[in-house]
Amino acid sequence: MTLFKLTEPLPDEVRARIAQEWLTAGQMEHASVASFARFSLQLMALAAPPDLLELSHQAGLDEIKHARMCFRVASAFLEQPVGPGPLAIDDELLGTGELVEVAVATVHEGCIGETIGTLEAAEAQSQTYDPHLRAILETIQEDEGRHGELAWAFVGWALNRARPQQREVILGAFDTIQIIPPEMPPIDPHQALLRRYGCLTERCRYQVREAMLRDVLQPAVEALRERYVAEER
Secondary structure (H helix, E strand, O other), X not given: OOOOOOOOOOOHHHHHHHHHHHHHHHHHHHHHHXXXXXXXXXXXXXXXXXXXXXXHHHHHHHHHHHHHHHHXXXXXXXXXXXXXXXXXXXXXXXXXXXXXXXXXXXXXXXXXXXXXXXXXXXXXXXXXXOHHHHHHHHHHHHHHHXXXXXXXXXXXXXXXXXXXXXXXXXXXXXXXXXXXXXXXXXXOOOHHHHHHOOOOOHHHHHHHHHHHHHHXXXXXXXXXXXXXXXXXX
């Protein structure tokens, strides 16, 4: 993919913030490679269907691609190459591998995290002026959307296997994470420039997540609860 070139001077502060945003994104995408590697092992330990395992492996490859693209953008703004550092791995990486533990983690990291990533990438893509950055964000948006679908599919599979008390714990996980701060952040003075280069301000993230909570997450969770409460009756 051809990398973009800056066509306008940017204040040093703004340039540094844009570089840091893309660098942080690259680091998060890089860490997600390990998350999907762990998830694949957990799926195998739980004897999950092969199609879920295949999607998990593909998601890990997607994250490698995302990390590479984000690091390239950050390197362009910093005018020096940057990349991932070592990832700390400890004996607790895999956890117990029990159904409820894996499902709760998937709720947080996949159903919520990947859905947020999809919507934020879509919002950033809609405001970015550069065609190469738009292409990167469009790729991330599409891939993260599939990762979110994988998470929801696994949670549905886990709920089908879980006992009633376990289902309560899994569904309750949707209520235990705070995805938006108590108050809307103030308007960022550099909002227009940041958005032109694929970066969302904290205020914009708040608005995206608020809409996601209202329009996506709450209806989906209500549908799950209605389904499994009805089954238990």
